[in-house]
Amino acid sequence: MTAQTQLAIPDHFDxxxxxxxWRVPYQQRAAEAKQWAEKYxxxxxxLDKNQICLLIIDAQNTFCLPEFELFVGxxxxxxxxxxxxxLCEFIYRNLNAITTIAPTMDTHTAMQIFHPIFWINEAxxxxxxxxxxxxxxDVQQGIWKVNPAVAHSIANGNYSAVQKHALHYVQKxxxxxxxxxxxxxxxxxxxxxxxxxxxxxxxxxxxHSIARNSQALFxxxxxxxxxxxYSVLRPEVLDGPDGNSxxxxxxxxxxxxxxxxxxxxxxxxxxxxxxxxxDDLLTEIWARDANLAKKVYLLEDCTSPVVVPGVVDFTExxxxxxxxxxxxxxxVVKSTQLILGD
Numbered sequence: 001m002t003a004q005t006q007l008a009i010p011d012h013f014d015x016x017x018x019x020x021x022w023r024v025p026y027q028q029r030a031a032e033a034k035q036w037a038e039k040y041x042x043x044x045x046x047l048d049k050n051q052i053c054l055l056i057i058d059a060q061n062t063f064c065l066p067e068f069e070l071f072v073g074x075x076x077x078x079x080x081x082x083x084x085x086x087l088c089e090f091i092y093r094n095l096n097a098i099t100t101i102a103p104t105m106d107t108h109t110a111m112q113i114f115h116p117i118f119w120i121n122e123a124x125x126x127x128x129x130x131x132x133x134x135x136x137x138d139v140q141q142g143i144w145k146v147n148p149a150v151a152h153s154i155a156n157g158n159y160s161a162v163q164k165h166a167l168h169y170v171q172k173x174x175x176x177x178x179x180x181x182x183x184x185x186x187x188x189x190x191x192x193x194x195x196x197x198x199x200x201x202x203x204x205x206x207x208h209s210i211a212r213n214s215q216a217l218f219x220x221x222x223x224x225x226x227x228x229x230y231s232v233l234r235p236e237v238l239d240g241p242d243g244n245s246x247x248x249x250x251x252x253x254x255x256x257x258x259x260x261x262x263x264x265x266x267x268x269x270x271x272x273x274x275x276x277x278x279d280d281l282l283t284e285i286w287a288r289d290a291n292l293a294k295k296v297y298l299l300e301d302c303t304s305p306v307v308v309p310g311v312v313d314f315t316e317x318x319x320x321x322x323x324x325x326x327x328x329x330x331x332v333v334k335s336t337q338l339i340l341g342d
Contacts (some may be wrong), residue, residue: 006093006339007040010207013088018200019081021061021193029203033210036095045099045214052340053217053260054091056103057232057267057274057303059084059201062187062194063106064268069187069194070130072269072304075315079304080268084198087266087302090335091204095212097340099260101205102217103197104232106188106273111150112225113169114184120147129185130308136174139167154225165226168241178236179272181228188222219253231276233284254284262295264338266302271314274303275321282328293329298322301334 012032036042062068064080072080091098111117116126119134121144127134138144146166151159170181188195197205205216222229224247228236234249257263263281267274278298285292305318326332 007095009089009092010036013092013200013204015085018085018088018198019065020199021065021196022199024199024203024206026206029207030210033207036207037211040096042096042211045212048097048099050097050261051099051259052097052262052264053257054098054101055257055263055265055267055277056087056101056201056205057265057277058104058106058188058269059087059198059267060106060188060194061196061198062189064198064201069185070306073307074270074304075307075313076304079307083266083268083302083304084201086335087299088200088204090266090299090302090338091208094340095208098208098264099212100214100217101208102219102257103201103205104219104221104267104273104277105195105197106222106229107190107195107220108186108188108222109190109225110186111153112222113166114182114228115186116183118147118150118225119144119183121145127183129183131311132183133180134170134183135180136167136170139170164241165246169227169237172237190223217256219250221250230273231280232273233277233280249280254281257281258284258288258292260295262297262340264297264299266299266335268303269306269314269318270303270322271305271318275318278325278330279321282325282330286328290329293325294331296325296330297338298325298330298332299335299338300332301336 063070063072064084065071116129119127127144134144146163148159151157151162155162173181209216219232221232224235226246230236232250233254235247238245238247240246265278282293300322305314307313307315322332
């Protein structure tokens with residue numbers, strides 16, 4: 001990255017609205033973006049000498065607004081809101097250098113392996129969300145079993161197959177040293193307002209698309225009912241109990257990311273979807289050329305870990321992951337320090 005003069009922040013950006021949802025006035029912003037591009041001589045993204053991608057992971061209402069299901073507050077209590085304020089400012093200030101913005105969208109329906117309805121105990125109760133982790137021992141001992149009623153919707157009524165898969169699933173998580181299966185509140189529900197991008201972030205992405213003539217590269221993840229999908233690059237488990245494939249890694253998106261001259265990463269949550277995506281990207285980099293890690297930039301002030309006061313705190317795990325990424329050659333930086341340019 002070479003230094004250049006950063007742009008001003010457009011007057012429409014209201015720092016006091018980052019923690020709210022509202023309708024983006026597309027036509028008005030489109031006209032303003034065209035005027036902005038003319039005022040600052042911003043060229044189409046196709047002419048960029050250095051192709052730079054900003055990967056924004058799950059900047060959705062469900063994770064980023066305090067009143068929603070899985071607000072990522074971090075230890076400060078306002079983590080994702082503060083992160084998105086800095087992220088929007090970063091986009092506007094570097095509008096003329098960011099070639100492509102790639103937002104990922106965590107996307108779920110009701111009956112998925114990490115939602116309460118999927119599981120049941122002997123008393124007919126579902127696990128409490130955010131307070132329950134289902135371990136291999138829990139399934140082996142029958143403390144938690146698959147809710148027979150969901151088999152109709154996700155396995156054509158074959159309950160034994162779903163229960164077999166559930167045991168295999170938690171076994172794989174245990175064998176591979178991953179987090180135990182966490183039961184999350186219903187979140188990022190397809191068709192719901194929680195699934196939408198935070199309005200301020202959506203507005204910044206749209207403004208960039210028009211000003212730079214650059215289509216946003218949206219990536220959907222998380223719709224498979226039989227596996228978690230923290231990482232946008234691959235689900236947590238790829239095969240079923242019989243060795244049959246239930247999901248695949250996102251090879252096309254991996255190739256697109258690694259074709260850029262630089263990839264900048266922000267979003268939520270640092271301890272889960274962000275860390276898992278970076279970890280999978282690093283695995284791909286090691287398989288191709290370890291030097292590719294140098295073109296990855298992690299905006300550490302635009303991401304926060306999952307912290308549920310009195311329940312769980314993933315801050316230390318998230319920080320350890322970022323230290324490992326830095327040791328591998330990735331650049332851990334602050335959004336105010338990273339100045340983009342050709």
